[in-house]
Amino acid sequence: MQSGVWRNVFLFVCLAAFVLIIFRLLGTAYGVRMLVEASCYAILALGLTIQWGYAGLFNAGVMGFIAAAAFVTMFLTFPVNVAFWHSDGPALLARALGYLLVGAAATVLLARSRRWGVPGLLATPAAVVAAIITYIAVTNAVEPAAAHIVAASGFVGGLGLPVVLGWLAGAFVAGCLAWVIGRICLGLQSDYLAIATLGIAEIVKAVLKNEEWLTRGVLTVSPLPWPVPGPHELGFVLSRAAYLSLTAIIIVLIYVLLERAWHAPWGRMMRAIRDNATAAEAMGKDVNARRLEIFVLGNAIIGLGGAALVSFAGIFDPQSFTPLNHTFLIWVMVILGGAGNNLGAIFGALFVYCIWVMSEPAALFLFDAAGNWGQEVFGWEPSDLQSRALQMRVFVIGLTISLVLRFAPRGLIPEKVVRDE
Amino acid sequence: MSELVFFINYVVIGGVVISSVYAMGAIGVTLVFAILRFAHFAHADLMTAGAMFSLVLAVTFPGIDAATGLPAAFVLLPVAMALTAVLAIGLDRAFYRPLRLAGVRSVVLVMASIGVTLMLQGAIRLFAGIHARPLYVASRKDVYRIPVPFEGARDIVITEPQIMLVATITVAVIALHLFLTRTRIGKAMRAMSDNPDLARISGINSEHVVWATWIIGGALAAAAGTLLSLDVALKPDLSFNLLLPIFAAAIVGGVGKPYGALVGGFLVGFAESLAVFNWSILLRPITPLLPEWIEIPRQLAVVSTEYKIVVPFFILVAVLVWRPTGVFRGRIL
Numbered sequence: 077m078q079s080g081v082w083r084n085v086f087l088f089v090c091l092a093a094f095v096l097i098i099f100r101l102l103g104t105a106y107g108v109r110m111l112v113e114a115s116c117y118a119i120l121a122l123g124l125t126i127q128w129g130y131a132g133l134f135n136a137g138v139m140g141f142i143a144a145a146a147f148v149t150m151f152l153t154f155p156v157n158v159a160f161w162h163s164d165g166p167a168l169l170a171r172a173l174g175y176l177l178v179g180a181a182a183t184v185l186l187a188r189s190r191r192w193g194v195p196g197l198l199a200t201p202a203a204v205v206a207a208i209i210t211y212i213a214v215t216n217a218v219e220p221a222a223a224h225i226v227a228a229s230g231f232v233g234g235l236g237l238p239v240v241l242g243w244l245a246g247a248f249v250a251g252c253l254a255w256v257i258g259r260i261c262l263g264l265q266s267d268y269l270a271i272a273t274l275g276i277a278e279i280v281k282a283v284l285k286n287e288e289w290l291t292r293g294v295l296t297v298s299p300l301p302w303p304v305p306g307p308h309e310l311g312f313v314l315s316r317a318a319y320l321s322l323t324a325i326i327i328v329l330i331y332v333l334l335e336r337a338w339h340a341p342w343g344r345m346m347r348a349i350r351d352n353a354t355a356a357e358a359m360g361k362d363v364n365a366r367r368l369e370i371f372v373l374g375n376a377i378i379g380l381g382g383a384a385l386v387s388f389a390g391i392f393d394p395q396s397f398t399p400l401n402h403t404f405l406i407w408v409m410v411i412l413g414g415a416g417n418n419l420g421a422i423f424g425a426l427f428v429y430c431i432w433v434m435s436e437p438a439a440l441f442l443f444d445a446a447g448n449w450g451q452e453v454f455g456w457e458p459s460d461l462q463s464r465a466l467q468m469r470v471f472v473i474g475l476t477i478s479l480v481l482r483f484a485p486r487g488l489i490p491e492k493v494v495r496d497e
Numbered sequence: 498m499s500e501l502v503f504f505i506n507y508v509v510i511g512g513v514v515i516s517s518v519y520a521m522g523a524i525g526v527t528l529v530f531a532i533l534r535f536a537h538f539a540h541a542d543l544m545t546a547g548a549m550f551s552l553v554l555a556v557t558f559p560g561i562d563a564a565t566g567l568p569a570a571f572v573l574l575p576v577a578m579a580l581t582a583v584l585a586i587g588l589d590r591a592f593y594r595p596l597r598l599a600g601v602r603s604v605v606l607v608m609a610s611i612g613v614t615l616m617l618q619g620a621i622r623l624f625a626g627i628h629a630r631p632l633y634v635a636s637r638k639d640v641y642r643i644p645v646p647f648e649g650a651r652d653i654v655i656t657e658p659q660i661m662l663v664a665t666i667t668v669a670v671i672a673l674h675l676f677l678t679r680t681r682i683g684k685a686m687r688a689m690s691d692n693p694d695l696a697r698i699s700g701i702n703s704e705h706v707v708w709a710t711w712i713i714g715g716a717l718a719a720a721a722g723t724l725l726s727l728d729v730a731l732k733p734d735l736s737f738n739l740l741l742p743i744f745a746a747a748i749v750g751g752v753g754k755p756y757g758a759l760v761g762g763f764l765v766g767f768a769e770s771l772a773v774f775n776w777s778i779l780l781r782p783i784t785p786l787l788p789e790w791i792e793i794p795r796q797l798a799v800v801s802t803e804y805k806i807v808v809p810f811f812i813l814v815a816v817l818v819w820r821p822t823g824v825f826r827g828r829i830l
Contacts, residue, residue, distance in 0.1 A: 134604045136611065260814055264821055266604045267536035271744045272817070275810040278741070286803045404615060407608070463627050471619025477612030478592050481605060 084419065084489055091427050098430060108316040110433050111426075115323040116385040118425035121409045122330050122418060123377030129416030129491065130343065131370040132350040133262075136270040139402035140277030141375045142382030143394065144253055145246030147284055147291060149383040150234065150392040152242035153301050157233020165229060168221035175217050179210025222289040231292045239303035243383040250379025251372045253280075258371040263364050277403065284394035291394060298391035323384055327422065330377060334418050346370060404473055405432060411480050414487030423489055435472070439465040498650040500778050506654055512770035514659050514728060517666040520762025521721035522739060523746035524673065524755050525714030527827075531690035531753030532710045533597070535606035539588070540718060541736035541743060542617040547581040547719025548632065548726040548735065549621055555634040562636035570632045571661055574723055578716035585715030586708060588613055594707075614736075622733045629730040632723065658727035665720055673713065673755060682709050690753050738806070742769070745809035749816050751827025760824060769808045772799040 099107035120138065127133045135141075160166070187203040190196050225232060257276055261269040284291050291297065304318040337343050349356040349363050357363050382402075386392055405428065413424020443465035480487070522540060529537040551570040554577055555561075561569040570577075592609050641660075642652035677683040682705060688696040689706045697703055722735065746765045750757025777797035800807055816823060 132602065132604060134607060260817055264817060266602075267607055268748070268817060270538075270604070270607050271536060271741070271748075272810075272813065275741050275806070275813065278806050279804075279810060282804055282806060286801075400615070404611065407611075411608075464623055467619050467622040467627070469619070470615050471623060474612045474615025474617075474619060478609055478616065481601075481609050481612065482592070482595050485599075485601070485605070 080492075084423075087423060087427075087488060091423065091430075094427075094430055098434065105312040105316070108313055108320060110430065112316055112320045112323060112388055113385065113433075114426045114429035115320060115327060116381050116388060117406065117409060117429050118327050118422045119323065119330065119381030119384060120378050120406050121413065121421040121425040122327070122334065123374045123379075123381060124406050125410045125413075125415060125418060125421035126334060126370055126377070127374035128410055129414075129421075130338070130346045130350065131367055132266065133367060133371055133374075134266050134270040135273050135371070135374070136403060137257075137273030137275070137277030138378055138406050139397050139399050140273065140280040141250040141253060141378045142385070142402050143277070143280050143284055143397045145250040145379030145382040146386035146392060146397075147394075148246040148249045148379075149239075149242040149386055150291070150297055150300060151232075152235050152237045152245050153239045153387070154234025154236070154297060154392075155301075156236045157229055157231070159229035160225060160232050163224070163228040165221065165225040165232065168217070168224055169232075172214055172217035172221055175213045176210065179206065179213060183207045183210060222287070225289040231289055231297075239301055239387055243303075243380055243387070246383035247376040247379040250382070251376035254372045254375035255368065258368040262367045262371065277399065281394060281397055284397075291392070294393075294395060296391055296393040300387050300390050300392060302387060302390075319388060326380070326384070331418050331422065338418070400470055400473065404477070405429075408473055408476050408480075411485075412476065412487055414489040414491060416491035417487070417489050420487050420489035420491075424487070432469075435469055436466070439468050443468070498645065498647040500781055502645055502651045502653055504774070504779055506651075508767075508770045508774050510653075510655060510659060512767045514662055514725075515770065516763040516766025517662050518721045518725045518739070518762075519742050519746045519766045520759045521666060521669065521717045522743035523750065523758035523762045525717050526743055526747040527750065527752055527755060527758040528686075528710050528714055530747065532686060532706060533593070533606070534693075535603040535610065536744065537714075538607065538610040538740065539613040539617060540714065541739040542614050542621070543581055543585060543715055543718040544722030544725075544739060545621055545731075545733065545736045546584055546617055546722070547577055547715070548722035548731050549625060550577040550580045550719065551723040551726070552625075552630065552632055552634075552731055555632060559635040562634070568633050568636055568638075568657075568727060570634070570723055570727055571658075574665075574720060577723055578719040581719035582712040582715035585711040585718075589707065589711050618733070618736070625731075625733055627733055629732045631730050632727045638727075656728060658724055662724040662728065665724060669717060669720065670759060676713075677755065682706065686710065741806060741813070742766070742809040745813040745816075749812060749823055751823030751825035753827045754823070754825040757823055757825030757827060764824075765809050765812055768812060769805055772808045773802050773805055774798060 095107065095111065098110065120142070124135065124138060127135050183203050183206040186199060186206050189199045189202070253276070257269075257272055261272045285293055287293065288295070302315070302319060304322055305315055307315045309315065310318065345356070345361055346366065348359070349361060349366055353363050389396075406425075409424040409428045410421055411424075412428060413422070414420025440462060443461050447461050522544060525543070526537060526540050529535070529540070551574065554573040555569040558569055558573065561567075561572050565572050592613055593606060596606055596609055639657040641655045641657070643655065644652050677687060685696065685701045685706050686709055688699070688701060689703065693703070696706075726732075726735065742765050743762075746761035747758050748761070749764055750759070750761030775796060775798050777794060780797070
């Protein structure tokens with residue numbers, strides 16, 4: 077126990093020293109920016125660690141939940157686009173929404189009509205037909221609306237609401253998305269959840285990239301408002317520090333709540349389900365419902381982190397979401413830091429993010445040196461060296477995952493095994 | 498008539514090609530699922546790696562094209578398949594076997610396979626760059642035009658690699674069938690898939706079975722990757738668009754059922770081709786017959802090409818909801 081505490085102190089002192097060196101080398105403004113981003117990743121890591129560490133669920137689509145939450149935040153907080161609200165766009169969209177609601181209601185009613193005595197042989201095809209008609213009607217209603225909006229006013233714009241409200245809504249939507257996926261996949265083997273989340277992440281990204289009337293697509297939306305006074309009011313360092321204090325408060329809040337949950341009967345039940353689902357089920361626990369609960373909760377936290385991340389970046393660019401940066405990097409943070417240990421997740425996020433940021437110039441420098449050396453000695457003509465250098469980081473992330481899983485599966489700050497005397 | 502030929506060119510031929518690629522990948526995935534009991538995410542990258550081996554071989558031996566009249570990448574395909582099989586076994590020994598011996602949960606193996614995916618992707622792009630390259634190094638792709646005996650109709654177009662692909666998958670499926678039903682190790686694989694514990698106490702060497710699984714999976718992946726790249730071009734991000742359809746195909750067919758994976762591959766491939774096909778082209782000839790108030794829109798596809806990825810996902814979700822065991826009653830996982 078005592079050695080564990082000292083190890084943690086040692087690790088965090090090392091981290092602090094590392095951060096200080098970066099501050100010294102690259103300036104305070106850059107250092108604070110890095111810390112803010114790292115703190116957003118820490119929120120993401122906390123969300124993932126309860127899914128993986130508490131419940132053993134494999135979420136391979138973190139990117140999709142981040143992107144969905146980022147979009148919702150953008151939509152709620154971006155200033156109102158007056159041109160859109162004065163055009164025919166809202167009416168056209170309302171019509172499409174009306175079709176969708178009526179169609180969805182009809183489909184659901186038909187699908188459930190078996191309960192009121194309609195034979196299943198009739199109910200299922202009827203529901204499928206209703207779904208198809210809804211799909212055709214909605215797509216045909218959205219298409220002209222989208223064309224009109226893009227032509228008349230660019231895109232729908234935002235609602236101009238407070239940023240914190242946008243973050244909470246982002247978390248809520250990410251949680252709803254998780255509920256849908258979880259309902260489908262959580263009764264099956266955990267591998268299916270990984271495949272399905274991977275798919276939903278790509279679909280969310282495709283939608284955000286292609287629906288230009290909603291998101292401006294590849295044209296990107298900026299600048300997004302901050303919850304704290306921006307750089308032009310306080311200057312870079314001070315405004316970023318204010319942002320950092322906000323994310324730090326969120327981290328502490330989530331950490332305290334999760335720690336309490338971990339030591340509560342709820343946490344004990346979750347660990348029991350993770351370690352032996354059959355035994356937990358035999359004890360009368362509703363395994364699937366509990367898994368759904370933690371999957372939704374985890375993704376809501378991930379949504380909050382994603383919203384904070386996109387607000388800080390100030391730009392909503394659907395193409396900037398990549399599986400590497402927004403899924404696998406967070407995986408590395410969680411398993412390196414120690415799955416099932418919230419402190420480990422925070423440490424892993426800060427540590428890995430600092431290394432990740434530094435690795436880009438380092439890789440470019442190394443490849444430049446190697447390229448020059450190769451040119452002098454062998455007469456190579458290396459092409460697109462920069463993009464290759466960045467691929468090196470993909471390799472290193474993969475290698476880190478493999479090595480940690482094999483040699484240090486418990487991570488740097490392992491899960492504390494709670495013994496109830 | 499032109500419209501029908503257009504349909505044949507894009508949906509029938511295009512569908513067969515992509516379905517064959519999905520099927521070959523899905524057979525590998527389903528075998529790994531059956532024997533090793535985890536979803537092998539790196540399988541699509543084995544395809545890219547196999548195509549990469551073919552490219553290296555084709556560049557190394559450019560004389561083969563002229564000597565045989567076939568592209569070097571196809572002539573040397575067995576070599577590339579063997580190399581990929583060795584790679585697959587190497588990856589297993591380095592990354593999956595230690596975890597298996599440690600007795601981890603299968604999710605951890607899935608995660609390890611994602612680590613391997615990233616390593617393969619990184620390594621391939623590190624050495625090959627990120628540009629698309631043709632796999633025809635010393636010769637050019639033959640395109641056969643089959644004239645249709647109708648006035649003013651277009652030709653049916655088939656390319657050389659498409660014929661090779663269909664020939665290869667036919668041979669591969671027959672060979673796999675004979676292997677699984679006639680040989681000792683093939684029967685051992687089936688036993689292992691049905692009940693690993695029973696297979697082990699019956700004296701089946703599980704290491705050999707694992708080897709055979711990786712050899713088959715790796716070889717099929719290399720063949721699929723190479724032939725697809727011959728037809729279009731070798732893109733380092735080839736694997737990215739293949740992963741979800743392959744898993745959808747394996748699950749639709751029923752996990753652990755090679756024939757199911759074959760059917761699933763064709764189901765997913767054709768569903769994709771049919772969904773993105775612009776149906777208004779087929780309706781064009783009957784436009785004069787329709788009353789005037791019906792106007793056929795110019796775009797009449799079920800989903801637009803940007804949302805192609807939705808099709809395998811939708812199939813996957815539908816199967817998971819209604820029949821999680823798949824069409825061929827695979828294992829419920």
